[in-house]
Amino acid sequence: MIRTGLGYDIHRLKKGRRFLLGGVEIPFSKGEDGHSDGDVLAHAVCDALLGASALGDIGELFPPSAPEWKDADSMKLLRDVSARVKKEGWKIVNLDCVIICEFPKILPFRDTIRNSLAATLEVSTECVFVKGKTAEKLGAVGKGRAVEVLAVCLLEK
Numbered sequence: 814m815i816r817t818g819l820g821y822d823i824h825r826l827k828k829g830r831r832f833l834l835g836g837v838e839i840p841f842s843k844g845e846d847g848h849s850d851g852d853v854l855a856h857a858v859c860d861a862l863l864g865a866s867a868l869g870d871i872g873e874l875f876p877p878s879a880p881e882w883k884d885a886d887s888m889k890l891l892r893d894v895s896a897r898v899k900k901e902g903w904k905i906v907n908l909d910c911v912i913i914c915e916f917p918k919i920l921p922f923r924d925t926i927r928n929s930l931a932a933t934l935e936v937s938t939e940c941v942f943v944k945g946k947t948a949e950k951l952g953a954v955g956k957g958r959a960v961e962v963l964a965v966c967l968l969e970k
Contacts, residue, residue, distance in 0.1 A: 814970045815906070818865025820857035823961035834912060834919070835926040835943065836888040836933065841917045845960060848877035852887035854912060854943070857962040858930065859894045861908070865968045866898045888933050895934050898968065905936050906967040910943045914960040919945025
C-alpha cells in the first residue's frame, strides 16, 4: 500500500526570533513567530507524514494552546511524528518541500536542510528534497512578512 500526504504551514516573520528551517538556523533579521520555535518546514513535514498515515495533524498532537509546547524544538516534534508513523508500519519513500519566502535565499542552505531532515527522519538524503521559491512580491510572503511551506511525502507499507 502507498499513500501521499500534503503538509502546509505559514508563519509571520518577527524581529527577535530565530529563522529556522528543518532544524537549521539561517542568518536573517527576522524569524518565524510561533508557539513553538516556529520551524515552519518541520511543521509542514509533520502534517504531510501525519496526513499520509492518517494519524492526525500537528495541531491535534501538539496544540498551541498547551503550555508544554511553548518554545518546543520542532525537530523533536518531527522525530516524535516520524516514530509514530514508523510504529504503524509506514516507510518514507520520499519527501519534497517548497519553502516560499522573499528572503533569505534558500539555495545556499539547501543541502544542510536536506541533511538535517534526513537525519531526523532516519532516511537517506536522496529521499529528501527542498527548494526555495519567492512569492514574486505578492501578499504577506512577497512583502517579507511571512514564510510558508508546502511538503508532500510518499509512504509505503
